[in-house]
Structures are given as C-alpha cells and as structure tokens.
Amino acid sequence: MKKITGLVILMIVSALFLIACGGENDTSSNGSSNENGEKLHIEVVAKGFQHQFWTAVSEGAEQAASDFGVTMNFTGPANETAIQEQNQMLSNAINQSPAAIALASLDTESQIDLISQAQNSGIPIIGFDSGVPGAPEGSITANASTDNYAAAELGAENIFDAISEDVDNATTEASVRIGIVSQEVNSMSIRTRTEGFMDRIVELVATSDNVSEEEIAIVGHDRYNNGVSENDAKVVVELQVPAQATDAAIQVSAQTLFNKPDLIAIFGTNELGGNGIINANQATGNRLQTDVVGGGFDSGALQIDAVRNGVLHGAITQNPVQIGYMAIELAVKAVNGEDVSDVDTGAVWYNASNVDSEDVQALLYE
Structure with missing residues (x-):
C-alpha cells in the first residue's frame, strides 16, 4: 500500500471542510431562503374557517413551513360564500410580494385580474383543495387536491x-x-x-x-x-x-x-x-x-x-393535513425552479368497522 503524504491528507480535509460549509450555508436547495439570505415567505389563501377541515389544512401547511424553513401566512374568509372577502385577501397577499401563493379559490372568474397580476409579478400560484378551476393557462403551477x-x-x-x-x-x-x-x-x-x-x-x-x-x-x-x-x-x-x-x-x-x-x-x-x-x-x-x-x-x-x-x-x-402540507411543498419546489405537477392527496371511505383503525385515524380531524 502506498504511503499517504501529509499534503494529500491536507487536501482531503480541506475538500471535506468546503463541502460541509457549502451544505450548511446553501439553503436555496431546500427553499428556506432567498438570494438575500432571508426566509422565503408564502401566502396561503383558503376558502374559510367555517369547517374544522380548514383547521386541519392549516396544521399541515404549518408543519411543511417548519420542515422547509419558510414563513407562511394562512388566511381565509368567514365562510365559503364570502367571495369578495377572499378576493381582498388575495389582493393583500399579492401586495406582500411573497415567494409564492397557495390558493383555494371560491370564484376563479372574479379573480382573473388578480391571478394575472401575480403571474406578471413572477409569483407562482399553487392551487389546493379544489384549486383554481378555469384559471388562465399557465397561471397555476400545480395543484394539491383531492379528486x-x-x-x-x-x-x-x-x-x-x-x-x-x-x-x-x-x-x-x-x-x-x-x-x-x-x-x-x-x-x-x-x-x-x-x-x-x-x-x-x-x-x-x-x-x-x-x-x-x-x-x-x-x-x-x-x-x-x-x-x-x-x-x-x-x-x-x-x-x-x-x-x-x-x-x-x-x-x-x-x-x-x-x-x-x-x-x-x-x-x-x-x-x-x-x-x-x-x-x-x-x-x-x-x-x-x-x-x-x-x-x-x-x-x-x-x-x-x-x-x-x-x-x-x-x-x-380526505387528507386535509396532506393537502396543506403538499401546497407548501409544491410552492417551495416551484420557487426553487423544480418541476412540479398536480398531486392527488387521496380519500378513504370509513365506517363503523374501520373508523378506529390506525390508518383511518391518521386522516380524521375533530
């Protein structure tokens, strides 16, 4: 076996040190910060908080924000008929100049101008829950939703x-x-x-x-x-x-x-x-x-x-926690320039025989 010289050892150690430093400081790969070193911010506009479903969606989004090292603001109108209230929330979200927006639209037609504004500002929009049906082609990057x-x-x-x-x-x-x-x-x-x-x-x-x-x-x-x-x-x-x-x-x-x-x-x-x-x-x-x-x-x-x-x-x-989680994950990936596509977050029939099973309990919220 050839003898390893001190110079070779020094070169190996230096290389490993550089790799380690790069791994610690380059956070763009997981979407946690922008080019200025600030955490990415994502605005989430839901359909409301009338149902416990949306609380569970919010929990999933919060978990993803923590996992991916981004900040998030989760908002929604009082109920799912408050179209104008949601439109104002979407307008406010765009004005924050976030890295991305996740949107569960109540009425796409009334939001066309706002969606175009986000698109022209280079803000990717991720649809979630029912998504943004009927949006202009190319304006919605991907959807995280139940079929x-x-x-x-x-x-x-x-x-x-x-x-x-x-x-x-x-x-x-x-x-x-x-x-x-x-x-x-x-x-x-x-x-x-x-x-x-x-x-x-x-x-x-x-x-x-x-x-x-x-x-x-x-x-x-x-x-x-x-x-x-x-x-x-x-x-x-x-x-x-x-x-x-x-x-x-x-x-x-x-x-x-x-x-x-x-x-x-x-x-x-x-x-x-x-x-x-x-x-x-x-x-x-x-x-x-x-x-x-x-x-x-x-x-x-x-x-x-x-x-x-x-x-x-x-x-x-449905899997509301997964809906919220995937909305944030898709947003982070889109901001980082990764290819993203629609995700079906799944659904299960539950009855008296399986409601308390581990698999079903993981999907339920109270």
Whole structure:
C-alpha cells in the first residue's frame, strides 16, 4: 500500500471542510431562503374557517413551513360564500410580494385580474383543495387536491351496496328516493362531489334489472334536473341546496328529505352537509336508525361519532393535513425552479368497522 503524504491528507480535509460549509450555508436547495439570505415567505389563501377541515389544512401547511424553513401566512374568509372577502385577501397577499401563493379559490372568474397580476409579478400560484378551476393557462403551477369526483363516486358505491335490494323492488307506484344535501353548487369542490355522487348513483341504479335510466328522475335543482317526471320514475334522486350555507338552513334542507316517506338514502357532500343530516335525523324521528342509509363527506366530531355509532353508514374522509402540507411543498419546489405537477392527496371511505383503525385515524380531524 502506498504511503499517504501529509499534503494529500491536507487536501482531503480541506475538500471535506468546503463541502460541509457549502451544505450548511446553501439553503436555496431546500427553499428556506432567498438570494438575500432571508426566509422565503408564502401566502396561503383558503376558502374559510367555517369547517374544522380548514383547521386541519392549516396544521399541515404549518408543519411543511417548519420542515422547509419558510414563513407562511394562512388566511381565509368567514365562510365559503364570502367571495369578495377572499378576493381582498388575495389582493393583500399579492401586495406582500411573497415567494409564492397557495390558493383555494371560491370564484376563479372574479379573480382573473388578480391571478394575472401575480403571474406578471413572477409569483407562482399553487392551487389546493379544489384549486383554481378555469384559471388562465399557465397561471397555476400545480395543484394539491383531492379528486373530489372520484371520492364522491366511492361514497355512492358504498351507499348503493346498502340499498340495492330496495332499488330492485321499486315500482312507479312505490318509488324510492335518494337524497343529496349540498351547501351550494358554485364552488368546484362541492359541485364536483355532487356530480360525482349523482352520476355514479344513477349509473349503479341503472344496472338493476328492474330500473332503466329513463325510469330515474333527477329533481331539486335546475342545473341537474333530467326532465323525467317523478310520476314516471321508479327511483328519484333529489338534490337539496339551501338558500344560505348555514347550519340551520342545511338542516332544513335535510329535514325536507327526511319528511318524504319514500326516502331510502341520503348523502351530504361536506362536513356541513353531513352535520345537517345528523341534526335533521334527530328532529324527524331518527330514520337513519331504521329505514334510511346515510353517508357524509369529511370528518369532524359529529360525523365521526355518527359513523362510530352506526347512525351514518359511513363517510368519505380526505387528507386535509396532506393537502396543506403538499401546497407548501409544491410552492417551495416551484420557487426553487423544480418541476412540479398536480398531486392527488387521496380519500378513504370509513365506517363503523374501520373508523378506529390506525390508518383511518391518521386522516380524521375533530
């Protein structure tokens, strides 16, 4: 073996020292600071704080900000109908000249000018939750979101399994009704869930040897009514949308469905809808415990308890912590010039048999 000279040792030590110093001081690789050595700042504009879902999203974003060494401001309007309030928040966010913005838009059309302003200022926008549907091409760098249509389809499939016998026995003289409660149908996430559940439940009902698609009436909202008369239908799918997105108004919508004797199933498209169904059930004779199969979307203490106790047949949970985390991670990567693409943050059906499992518990929030 050749003898290592002192000069060679010195060169090796020097090289290792330089590598170590570079690893400590070059924070651009993990997005923690800008060219001036300041921490990157990311503005996050959510849809609101009306639901516990957004608190969980915020927790995920905060964890990512800590992990990636950036600062973050998480804000949102009072509720998911406050479009102008969110627009002002987005304007304020742009005026902060952040490294990036994460946006869950309530109304993309009203934000086009603001989105263009951010784009012209070189501020990348990451969509999260339902993202920024209909935004100008190239203005949204990537999205961290649930595939809401597919998630709602999963809800329809699990509910149909529990009512398929009733569907097989339905007649025009003794029709059956499947209800959907949506707090509104304007935001992309709620509308997509409504359509995912509705489309899939109609498809599944039509697989019955007893019911054709022409014998399914979709009623309750002009956007979705299919023109089939209830009098000619064996199965009625009814969508209830309250005039206001409040607990009281949604409970009234759910009660309207429970008061119809032919109701066999009911599904809420978000936490507010699920809670409204549970509260309406208590006010109308507890039909969920006897002749109606109920399902929900998201979690929250009320829905989790209802699933655990068998009041609800089950519910869909997203991964809100992952949504918030990935929104920040995508923002950091975009700022650093890395290639980013849309991320599906996933959804799971939970019921009394798996609600307390480790895998499901990790996705639930109260």
